[in-house]
Structures are given as structure tokens and as C-alpha cells.
Amino acid sequence: MILQLEGVSKNFGGLRALSDVTFDLPEGQILGLIGPNGAGKTTLFNCISGVYAPSEGRVIFRDQEVTGNKPYDMAKAGMARTHQIVRPLNELTVRENVIVGSCFGREGHGLTAAGRIADEVLAFVGLDARRDQLAGSLNVGQKKRLEMARALAARPYLLLLDEVLAGLNPSEIGHMVEIVRNIRDQGVTIIMIEHVMKAVMSVSDRLVVLDYGRQIAEGTPHEVANDPKVIEAYLGDPDLALRLMRDQARTQETA
Amino acid sequence: MAILEIKDVTSGYGEVQILWGANLDIEDGRLTSLVGANGAGKTTLMRTIMGSIKPWQGSVIFQGQDISSLPAHAKAELGVVLVPEGRQLFTDMSVEENLEMGASPKRARANVKRNLEFVYEMFPRLKERRAQKSGTMSGGEQQMLAVARGIMAEPVVLMIDELSLGLAPVLVLDLFQSLIRLKNAGLTMILVEQNVQMALAVSDYGYVLAQGRVEIAGPSQDLAENEHVRSAYLGH
Numbered sequence: 001m002i003l004q005l006e007g008v009s010k011n012f013g014g015l016r017a018l019s020d021v022t023f024d025l026p027e028g029q030i031l032g033l034i035g036p037n038g039a040g041k042t043t044l045f046n047c048i049s050g051v052y053a054p055s056e057g058r059v060i061f062r063d064q065e066v067t068g069n070k071p072y073d074m075a076k077a078g079m080a081r082t083h084q085i086v087r088p089l090n091e092l093t094v095r096e097n098v099i100v101g102s103c104f105g106r107e108g109h110g111l112t113a114a115g116r117i118a119d120e121v122l123a124f125v126g127l128d129a130r131r132d133q134l135a136g137s138l139n140v141g142q143k144k145r146l147e148m149a150r151a152l153a154a155r156p157y158l159l160l161l162d163e164v165l166a167g168l169n170p171s172e173i174g175h176m177v178e179i180v181r182n183i184r185d186q187g188v189t190i191i192m193i194e195h196v197m198k199a200v201m202s203v204s205d206r207l208v209v210l211d212y213g214r215q216i217a218e219g220t221p222h223e224v225a226n227d228p229k230v231i232e233a234y235l236g237d238p239d240l241a242l243r244l245m246r247d248q249a250r251t252q253e254t255a
Numbered sequence: 256m257a258i259l260e261i262k263d264v265t266s267g268y269g270e271v272q273i274l275w276g277a278n279l280d281i282e283d284g285r286l287t288s289l290v291g292a293n294g295a296g297k298t299t300l301m302r303t304i305m306g307s308i309k310p311w312q313g314s315v316i317f318q319g320q321d322i323s324s325l326p327a328h329a330k331a332e333l334g335v336v337l338v339p340e341g342r343q344l345f346t347d348m349s350v351e352e353n354l355e356m357g358a359s360p361k362r363a364r365a366n367v368k369r370n371l372e373f374v375y376e377m378f379p380r381l382k383e384r385r386a387q388k389s390g391t392m393s394g395g396e397q398q399m400l401a402v403a404r405g406i407m408a409e410p411v412v413l414m415i416d417e418l419s420l421g422l423a424p425v426l427v428l429d430l431f432q433s434l435i436r437l438k439n440a441g442l443t444m445i446l447v448e449q450n451v452q453m454a455l456a457v458s459d460y461g462y463v464l465a466q467g468r469v470e471i472a473g474p475s476q477d478l479a480e481n482e483h484v485r486s487a488y489l490g491h
Contacts, residue, residue, distance in 0.1 A: 036449070037293055038421075140271050166294060167271045170466070195293045196466070197490025225491035234292070234488045236450035240424055241479075244431050244456045251435060 001060075002027040002158055002189045003048070008057035010040075010047055010213075017043045018213045020057070027157075030180065030190045032204030032221075034197070036233055039210040041193045042084065045160050048191075049081050050074040062157065078106045080156035084163045084193075086147040090136030094127055094146055095119070097135050098153045105154025114153070121149045125179055141172040148179065152188075159183065161192040165199055177203055201225065209233065258283040258443060259304070259335070259412050264313035265467075266303045273299040275467035276313070281412060281445060286438045288446045288454035288475060291464030292488050297447045298340055300464070301416050305337045306330050318411070332360045334411030340420070340447075342401040346390025350381055353389050353400055357407030366409065374403040377436050395426030399433065406442070413437075414445040419453065431457050451488070455479040463487050 003025040010018040018040045025031055033041050046052040048059055053068035060066065061077060069077075080101075088097050095118050102114035102121075109117060122128045125145040130138065135146060144164055151159055161180070165173050177199050184190055194200035200207070201221040209217040209224055211233040217224050224230055232238070257280035267273040273296045281287050291297050302308045304315055306327040314323045322330055327337075345353050354374060358367045375382035378399045384392060389400055398418060405413050418434070419427040431453050437444065438457075448454035455461055455475040463471040463478065465487045471478065478484050 169272065169275075197292060197488065199490070201490040221491050225486075225489040230489070231485060234451075235485065236452035236454075237424065238452050240428060241450075241452035241456040244428060244435075244453060247432055248435050248457070251439065 001025060002062060003191075004058075004060040005048070006058040006060070008044070008047055008054045008059065010043055010052060011055045016213055018047065018054075018210075021208075021210070021215050022057075023208055023215070023218060025158075025189060025191065027189050028184065028187060029205040030184050030192065030203055032200040032207040033191055033193045033210070034195075034200060034207055034224075035210035035216075038212075039233075040213040041210055042162060043213075044210065045081060045162055045191075045193065049079060049160060072104065075105055075154055075156075076108065078155075078157035079160070080105065080151035080154040080158075081160035082147045082151050082162055082164055084166065086143045088135035088138075088143060088146055088150075090134065092135055093132050094135050094138065095122065095131040097146060098122060098149045101150035101153035102155075105156070107155050117153050117155070118149075121152045124152065124182070125149045126175070140167050141169070144168060144172075144176065145179070148176075152183065156188060158189045158191070161190060161194075163193055163195065165194055165196040173199055256283065257281060258318060259445075260314075260316040261300070261304065262314045262316065264300070264303055264315065265311045266299060266308055267311070268299075268308070272311070273467050274303065277464070277467065278469055279462055279472075281443065282460065283443055284441055285460055286434065286444045286446060286458045288448055288458035288461045289464060290448055290451045290454050290461060290484075291470075294466075295464040296467040297464055298416055299467075301337060301414055301445075301447060304414065305335065331408060332362070334360075334362075334409065336405050336408045336410035336413050338401050338405040338413065338415040340416040342397050344389045344397055344400060344404075346388070348389060349386050350389055350392075350400055351385040353404050354381075354407050357404035358409075360408050363407060363409040367407070370407050370409065373440075374406050377406070377440070378403050378433060393426070394422050395429060398422065398426075398430055402430075402433070402437075406437070410442070412443045412445065414447070416447045418446060418448055419450050427453065451484065452479070 001024045008021045047054045050069050050071040058067045098118035099114045102109050102117045122131050207224045209230050216229045217227045259281035261279040264277045265274050303310050310323050314321050455478050458475045461475045461478045462469050470487050
């Protein structure tokens with residue numbers, strides 16, 4: 001197992017944003033992390049990557065307990081992530097942005113080696129032609145790929161992707177899904193938070209579903225998509241709708 | 256006849272395109288629900304109809320007139336009214352003051368008294384609490400007030416963005432029951448709602464949005480039984 005979560009919880013004051021999340025992630029898989037708005041997905045990423053210390057529970061990464069370790073230590077240990085809202089260093093070139101990722105990653109390279117890795121990674125995500133452009137001049141789809149390249153340049157064992165498909169057009173989505181598959185095929189384990197359901201269902205080996213901070217389901221895409229608890233979380237409670245329809249019929253009779 | 260037509264509308268924010276050619280016909284006197292997963296473009300569509308963002312392409316036709324380029328306040332004068340997501344009440348003002356603020360279009364100002372009576376009849380809870388500061392009420396009551404404030408503008412079409420988000424089930428049922436009363440009173444409404452089951456139970460016609468386009472449309476009863484609706488959400 002590359003990652004094990006044992007009863008991870010996170011409170012913000014009186015609000016329990018995450019409650020007892022527990023799962024194991026085998027090496028080399030793509031795990032989709034899904035759930036309605038406010039389910040706690042990004043909070044879980046923050047607890048795994050060290051942005052937050054969990055209020056309870058343990059995070060075990062490559063057989064070492066890393067609960068509460070700092071984000072830069074996690075990066076050195078081989079965990080990289082992308083952010084939902086991309087924030088490249090706009091005044092640096094595309095290549096320089098990726099070099100930064102390599103310098104502070106697992107291998108902690110100097111500038112020369114980092115430059116070589118940056119070129120490799122940029123070719124991999126299809127941004128090599130734009131390497132000398134300022135990052136601020138890229139369009140949204142390209143910035144998303146730069147975000148991915150920066151994370152990859154850290155040479156992670158585990159890559160956390162937070163909505164890398166959001167805001168992309170259909171052809172860009174197809175391209176990005178290909179990139180994600182290729183990363184996995186190189187042996188990197190991936191957890192991806194995603195709302196573009198067709199894509200995440202097709203690319204994930206397994207899925208974990210959160211709702212109101214609780215883990216309500218885990219399984220293959222097929223199992224999860226047919227789980228009544230998941231359907232209720234996404235579509236609403238069918239019993240309540242039934243009551244409403246009965247009320248409506250009654251008011252129409254009396255009218 | 257359609258009172259509001261949305262034709263091939265594209266729009267978004269900055270360089271991010273959200274709507275990729277949306278087509279909807281809103282019929283007079285009907286409750287139309289608009290559902291779809293996170294990021295499908297529901298709120299963007301409401302904002303584009305209302306005019307807080309302009310369509311990049313396509314048109315918004317209201318009562319036969321192209322209103323695509325009108326600013327939001329001009330649309331409100333014509334009777335296109337939005338109850339925004341998150342309610343946006345004046346929390347330090349009383350319930351009744353909030354309602355009076357809703358009567359800002361010229362045609363609504365003369366009828367404040369009559370419309371107040373109407374919304375108090377539709378939402379008796381608000382009448383009980385007319386002098387209370389709106390920010391001190393429960394989430395469900397605040398949502399009722401947001402809808403009632405929209406009605407004070409004398410809408411021809413009332414658009415409600417997320418009626419039940421974040422509310423407990425018993426309050427959700429209450430709110431939907433008040434929608435039924437409004438529908439029976441003849442109000443034309445568009446309801447954006449994350450609770451698909453409830454939206455389809457209450458509405459006459461439904462649209463399912465996915466990735467900035469209408470994926471499925473039809474009578475709500477048919478949609479409630481349509482397997483494709485579930486797969487539009489769960490992608491499988």
C-alpha cells in the first residue's frame with residue numbers, strides 16, 4: 001500500500017468537515033475522489049498533503065506515519081499535488097515554473113538537472129513549444145497542463161490532482177485524461193478529485209465517495225454508480241420527493 | 256407559447272467558457288426545473304439570462320423581444336427576476352423591510368401593499384416574523400424571504416437559484432410546498448436545484464444540463480423515470 005488513511009477527521013471549530021475517513025490505496029492505481037459540493041474532498045487532500053494536520057486519525061505514506069508533517073516534507077517524501085485554482089508564477093517562464101517544481105521535489109535537484117527534467121516533463125504534457133513564454137500568458141487549458149507539469153517535475157510516487165479537468169473544453173478534457181493515464185502507466189499512483197463524472201468514471205480503477213465529510217461508498221466505478229447511497233447523495237432523497245408528490249395530489253383534489 | 260427563449264447561448268468568465276450553446280424554452284404559467292451536476296453551468300445560465308454576465312453568442316428572447324444586451328436592472332423592470340443563490344438578504348433589516356426592497360421595479364412600487372398581502376398569504380411564517388431582523392431567522396425562513404422578496408418585484412418569470420441547498424429535509428419539504436402554492440397561483444418559475452428528486456417532483460418540465468449544454472429535456476414525470484438522468488450525474 002502506498003497510502004493508508006485510518007480514521008482521518010478534521011474539525012474547524014464546531015464544524016466537522018471530515019469524519020472518520022479510512023481507505024487503503026495500492027500502488028499504481030488511479031483513485032477517483034468524488035462527492036457533492038462541500039463534501040470535504042479538498043479538505044481531505046489538505047490533510048493528506050500536510051496543509052492541515054488531521055484532528056484525529058493517521059496518514060501512512062509508504063509505510064511511514066506522516067500525520068501532521070509539513071507540506072514541504074511531504075513533497076520531499078514523494079507526494080505532489082495540483083490545486084483547483086492554478087497559481088503559476090506568472091512573471092517566470094513556463095520552463096522556470098517547472099524547474100521550481102523539480103528543485104523542491106523528491107530528488108531536490110540543482111538548476112542544471114532540474115532544467116533537464118523540466119524539458120522532459122514539458123514534452124510529456126505537450127507544452128514544450130511554449131517553454132520560453134511567460135506563464136501568465138498561457139490560456140486556461142495550458143495553465144492546467146503547466147500545473148500538472150510542475151507537480152510531475154517533483155518526481156512523485158503519489159500525485160494528488162484537484163479538479164484538473166474543470167474549465168477545460170471537451171477536446172482538452174480528452175487530452176488531459178490521456179496525460180493522466182500515461183502518468184499512471186509510468187508507475188505513479190494518482191488520487192483525483194473530479195466533477196467531470198464521465199471522465200473520472202472512465203479513468204479510475206476505484207472510487208471513494210464523500211458526502212458531508214463522511215465516506216459513504218467505495219468501489220469500482222460500476223459499483224459506485226449503482227450504489228443507492230451515492231445516487232441519493234447526488235440526486236436527493238426519493239422518499240421526500242414521494243411525500244411532496246402526495247401533498248401535491250392532495251392540494252389538486254381539494255382545489 | 257414560450258415566454259422566455261434561450262437560443263444557442265454561450266458564455267463564461269474571462270477566458271473560461273462555461274455554456275456551450277444552451278437552448279431552452281420556458282412556457283408561460285409553468286414551473287420549469289433546471290438540474291445538473293456541479294459545474295454543469297446552471298448558475299451561469301441564470302446569470303446570463305439575468306444579464307449580470309452577457310452572452311458571448313446566441314440570444315435571450317423575452318415575450319418576443321431580444322433582451323440579450325439589456326442590463327440586469329432593465330430586465331427586472333420587464334419582469335425577469337432572479338432569487339440568487341445564497342439568498343443575499345439585507346440581514347440587518349426586518350423581514351418587511353427586505354420585502355419592501357424587493358419592490359424596486361417601477362411597476363411594483365404602486366402595488367407594495369397588495370403584494371405584501373399576497374406573500375404573507377403564501378408564507379404565513381414571514382407574516383409572524385415581519386418585524387424580526389432577517390439575519391436572525393433560520394435558514395429555511397431566510398430562503399422563504401428571498402423568494403418572497405423576488406415576488407415583491409412582480410415577476411413575469413421568477414428564477415430561483417438553489418432553493419434547498421444546505422437545508423434540513425423538513426425545511427426542504429416546507430419550501431417545496433410553498434412552490435406548489437405559487438405555481439397554483441399562476442406564477443411562471445424556473446427552479447435551479449441540486450435536489451433532483453424534489454425538483455422533478457414539483458415541476459412540470461425539466462432540463463438536465465451537463466457540461467454547458469442541455470443533455471436531456473422533457474416532462475418532469477418522464478425525466479424522473481429516465482435512467483439517463485442518473486447517468487448524466489454519475490457518468491456511468
